[in-house]
Amino acid sequence: MDIGKVGAFCFLDAMPAEESAAFCRRVERMGYKVLWAPEAWGRDPFAHGGYLLAKTDRLIYATGIANIWARDPVAMASAAKTLAESAEGRFILGIGVSHRSLVEDLRGHKYTKPYTYMKEYLAAMKSALYRAVTP
DSSP: OOOOSOOEEOOOTTSOHHHHHHHHHHHHHTTOOEEEEOOSSSSOHHHHHHHHHHHOSSOEEEESOEETTTSOHHHHHHHHHHHHHHHTSOEEOOEEOOOHIIIIIITOOOOOOHHHHHHHHHHHHHTOOOOSOOO
16 A cells, blocks of 8 residues: 555544545545544544545545543454555554543543553454454
């Protein structure tokens, strides 16, 4: 997958859905190959990503990042594989540990040992059961 040397990183949550799609079409026309969208306190990045991919022709959509505290490893793997299959090569999954305030204050989880949690999370994602067509 060729993502180019420079991509766009954008918070799209303040825009109505159609405006965010129009913005992504502009980004695509400007020649950017990938748009990275974070997960914080707004839209689900997978649902919105599917919408944006359907509204663009070539733009690659990437989660930058999907929060590992927001969904368990099986749900993350399933969402990523579902979107990757329908995106036909135009989806990148970026995951991360986010920030203590977003994990503890916003979500009510304990932000302890993020490196260890990520390590275990990746192993669980890799071994997650998935009984659908794989991308």
